[in-house]
Amino acid sequence: MAKGVRMENIWKIFMPKVIALKNINVDIRPGEFFVILGPSGSGKTTLLRIIAGLEIPTRGRVVIGDQVVVDADKGVFVEPRDRNIGMVFQNWALYPHMTAYDNIAFPLRIKKLPREEIDKRVREVAEALGIAELLDRKPAHMSGGQQQRVAVARALVKQPDVLLLDEPFSNLDARIRVTAREFVKEIQKKLGITTILVTHDQADAFAVGDRVMVLRNGEMQQLGVPEELYGEPANVFIANFIGDPPMNIYKLSIDHPMVKQLGVLEEINEDYKEVYIGIRPDEAVALPLNEEGHLTGTVTIVEYVGSRRYAKLDLGNSISMRTLLECRADHGDKVRIRVYKLHIFAPDGKRIRTLTLVH
Amino acid sequence: MKKLFKYRRTGLIGSPYKILVLNIVAWVIGVLWITPFIGIFMTSIKPFREVVLHGWWTISPFTFTLKNYVDALFNPMFSLSRGILNSFIIAIPSTVIPVTVAALTAYGFARFSLPIKKYLFATILFLMAVPQQMTIIPIFFLSKNLSLLNTYLGLILVHSSWGIPWITFFLRNYFSLLPVELEEAARVDGATDFQVFRKVVLPLAIPGIISASVLQFAWVWNDFFFALMLIFDPDKMVVTQMLPRLKGQYQVDWGLLSSGSVIAMLAPLLVYAFFNKYYMSGFRGWAMKR
Amino acid sequence: MTQLKITPKRISFFIPALILILVFVVYPIIATIILSFNINPIPGVNIVERSPGFENYIKIATDKRFINPKGIETHSFPMGAIIHNVIWIAIHLPLTLIVGILFAVYLQYVRGGSIIRSFIFLGMVIPMIVGGLLILFSFDKDLGVVNLLLKLFGLGFLARTWTIYPDTALFSLILGSVWLWSGFSVTMYSAGLSSLPREVIEAAIVDGADFKTILFKVIIPMLKPVTLTVVAMTILWDLKIFDVVYAATQGGPGGASMVLALLMYEYFARLGDYAMSATVATVLTIIIIPVVIFWIRSVIRGEREV
Structure with missing residues (x-):
């Protein structure tokens, strides 16, 4: 079920002249928890959006499993809906007019699954994420942590090949943040799903990541397990960026x-x-x-x-x-x-x- | 094909060809949408005989003429040049007075605690929605008794009063979004309420004041009903009021009417073009209540 | 936010507005209501023919120009001003909503969409009197765009001056008013759309929704506050419609496009029956009140959320 994600020579240039990504090459292994870490403006979110299919690279290609989902040079583009990905957005992007249940059921209803099947899967995932008692509530009546769980549930309910998380912790306050990290990490390990997380916070990155890639101004600075980044920083930027106190x-x-x-x-x-x-x-x-x-x-x-x-x-x-x-x-x-x-x-x-x- | 691929937006709309088609369709509709404007303008700069014989859309024959404009502007019965002047005489004070008066009230609404504020607020909203027809008969006789009927002043007072509710509403929203700290600083420095309003609030609220003024001006200029009811003297009529009278009893004279239409809509169109940002924010504020 | 205590001095901020509104808005409204019951509150107005009471309202209910049972029975115009206003809303409101939301969404994806949007908005900028004349012009047999298009599609035999026939006059005006008023709904919906969080729509894309699903399940429900505003304002506009009709048909032919506001004017200016005129105005206001209440409540609810 878990699939790898391969990015080859990804460039993204925003007209007229902003180079957001410079020749990114990464091979993300099936089942891996991969973190893209970088300061704001480093291009990390753009990269994630390219994987999701919300953005098209100017050059290069992305392969999920063995399917080429985008190849800018050959003009191949697979719509986001055909990529079987789940995504959690920075502000969780819950549909405000729907209850938690309807939010989670939404991707399944679109697939036109039978009613009982939808109900079963929504309840399963809600149970697993500990939000079963929230299902009738609308997003406005939930705490930040609860909204985040609903958003994760919505991303997971369709059993995606790849889970994308865009700064999922940044809207949470410090205390909940720690539990939220553990929770995401646990779920990821339990399901063995390939997960890509984008963050500007090194504590987030090191807490959850199997491997971490550091981006700066659209360029990859270093890629490795957390110990490597901390113990053997590849350059002055990484050395300065990682570690607290600096x-x-x-x-x-x-x-x-x-x-x-x-x-x-x-x-x-x-x-x-x-x-x-x-x-x-x-x-x-x-x-x-x-x-x-x-x-x-x-x-x-x-x-x-x-x-x-x-x-x-x-x-x-x-x-x-x-x-x-x-x-x-x-x-x-x-x-x-x-x-x-x-x-x-x-x-x-x-x-x-x-x-x-x-x- | 390749280029289109790169410029496309993802997700919502399908293939590059479809996007091309959608763009073309949108522009065709857009141009069709303003065809009546183009038609009336073309008719106004051609001799009406030629329009009747060949249509306004022909490039040949095409005889350019300003005769229709001269006829409309210096019409012996309803001279639109006089009408334009009258419209300005009415619209400018009818903008300045209510914006000034309503700004004070709006500030009060935004900052002072009033026990009955909720009801006043609902009343203002109600007054914004009342039909002009509901007020005009008593206004007519009131003006008559005060010798304000068929005078500029009478119409100006009516327009001013009529504009106050919505401008109050609009500016109240605007004022309540201003940072209250500046006002508090001024108060600590010893300014009176009115000084705070004059020296701190008004300068900060200039964009809002312009928006309200632009919209009120256009509204008064475009109004027809109040003028129709309160002004009879052809020398005092506003331009919107004169326009239908150029129509002719049995045969519509589109030559005269087209140039008249262009003249009558010129001022609001120019205001819209030059104050677009303010116009639109005023417009949204008028309807959206934010 | 802290509110300042009200003091006599502070009340003076309200005085000028209060005077103007009381004299030129509130008093006239009350006087109109009283007048509609045949009681003479205004010096200089003489009403002697009828006794005080509901007589005017009974009279208006039987006035063919207000409501014409024969026309309604035979499905032919005129059906009476109030029916015409209702027809106006029934056709205009759904079209305005559909045009508004479709164009607002559509034009987001069009190059130069904002230019087309400002084209559509022009109808809101010009005097409605000119709007009425433009409608008249557009439906003219020889000059009008409508007939030009018909000829283009080989339907030239249908061409006629639509506004001068009883069976088409009202419909022409209604369609024309859609053209004029769409700027309102398109602008409202565009503003609403641009304030929607982009991520929510993207989430739906990732979740696999196609365009139609996103439109109906995500965008339209999220724009509900805008829709409420547009519905309320459009109904109010349709009920108060006057200039357009006055300029284009004067309510004709034979009353086939008569509307309430114009009927009020007819009673006042042509017949000089001020009490009846006030009655029509009051009826118009009474019809408007539920819409206004609905709208006021939605505004106040919106206030509380902010």
Whole structure:
């Protein structure tokens, strides 16, 4: 039942001159939970709409299973209704004049399924999503979380080959969001349905995605499992975009003292005048001065994030750094900084390598 | 074919050929729709003899003439040039007065708490829908007793009063969408209600005021019934009122009538063309109540 | 939103409007009602022929120009002004709704659709007197577009000046009024359409609905508030119709296109019977009231939602 989705050389140019997507190539595996992550204006929603058939690519083709659903060069286009996809829109797009039941039944009624069959399937999916008692209500009388479940039910009821989710969590408040993510992920695993989710929120992406693709200005930046994106960011943009609190990134000339202190030089083969050095706040700690470490700095701010403490440190030369704080220290105290992991990027932003420092 | 494919919208409408056909059909209908306008205009710039003999649609013979316009504008009985002037004399004050008066009321409606506001509001809506016929007889005799019958002032007062309900309604909606913080700031700075209205609300509401004015002007210009009932003197008649009198008793003189029609609809058409944005938002506000 | 307390000074915001409306709108309405019962509230109007009471209403009910049983029986015109108004609504209202929604949806997909929309809107811009003359012109035997089209389709033998025959005069005016008034419904529906959330329609596309299903199951139900407005305004317009008839047929031939508003004018101007004239006006208003109430309630409901 689950089908893969293959995108080949997808370009989308909005007249007169906005390039929304630049040569996207992806192969999404059957049953995979695939996430497209990117800031607003990155083209992620356009890509999803192309898969749905709501938008036509300027170039390239999309294959669902083994059916070519659109091929811009050959003029092939399969209508959205013939693609057997389910889609959940950002604002859920429930039909306001219909009850939840009618909303969910809508795709089946269009297929002209027999009454009992429709009823059975609507109740089944409503049961599975825990909205059985909402079926008589209209969207205006439901909470955001409930509306979202109805929208998911409507997308799933026709047993689609592919499920598309366009920012499904962005209209939910923080608390419900966590449950909603778990719920979507659970359903997806239970049904084994190929799912493509678009989001600008990395927490969403990492919570649900088997693999995550990062888009920026219509270009693919990196594609991989969450650990890869976090642990081995492909370029400065990804390094900066992913991780919270964000990575400390410095553009330093090769003879900068910090470069020497961290022992970066030995690791670079080519002749760069400058490099980017990135240190995640979670991969460096501030320790008492008597401990061993790579750098020293002065505490300027101590902040609490959840159960963890971070220190903002002044390293001199107007360089500041955020690290974990694992000693008693306050504003103005000097500390030793021990770095566990170091990300090195070339001047053009591409990753050179990730170093694990040992002591 | 390929190009069409790329420009098509997805989902709702089928193949590129169908879209092409739908476009052509739409334009044919669109042109047919305004054919009466084209016809009346063509008739007005041709000698009526030629129209009778060959029809207004012929390119040859085609003799261009402005005689029909001259005849209509300087008609010895009902001179449309006089009618146009009278229409302006009536329509301009009949726009300024009710917009000014209604703006005050609308502001009151939008901002002041009134115990009977709900009923007043419903009354205003009712007055917007009442037929002119329901008021005209008493107005006729009232005007007569006040010596306002057959005067510009009488008709202006009637039009002004008649315009107040809908303009109040329209501007009330407009005012209640304005950010109240600015008014509050002005109040904190010590402005009186009227100063707040004059210095803060009115400048912010200029687009709404223009919309209301444009629509009221067109409405008064286009009105026929009130003028018909209240003005008798051919020298004071407005242009819409003169027009049917050019028709002729037994034979319709389309030469005269066509040029007259063009003259009479020119002002509202120009207002519509030049103030399109305001006209349409006023129009939607008039009907949609948003 | 916070509302400011009303004070005597603040009441002055309402005074000018109140005076004008009381003198030129509210008082005349009440006086017209009183006049329709033969009581003379207005100095200078003399009514002596009939005693106070419902006499005028009885008289109007038996007036052939108001309602003509013989015409109704034989299905021939004239049938009386009130019947003509009803026929007007019965034909005009459905056509307006259909034209409005179809064009609004259709023109979304047409290149230059907004230009065509403004063509259609022209009927709303011009004076209705000119509108009436344009209808007269369009149905003219030799010059009119209607007959031109008939000839084009080989139906030239049907060509005639439609407005001067009793059996076609009213229908010509009604069709003409569809042409004039469609700008209203097309504009209303277009505005309504553009405010519909795009995603809902897209969701229906993804769900597999075809064009017809989307139109009838999604778009039209969601446009219900617009439809209510258009229905109310169109009925009101049809009942109050005057200028168009006055310019095109004067209610003729032989009363075949007489309508209520024109009948009121006839009583006033031609017959000088002010009380009867006031009676027709009152009847017209009474017919309008249910529509107005329906409309006021929908507006107030809309207010509450905003």
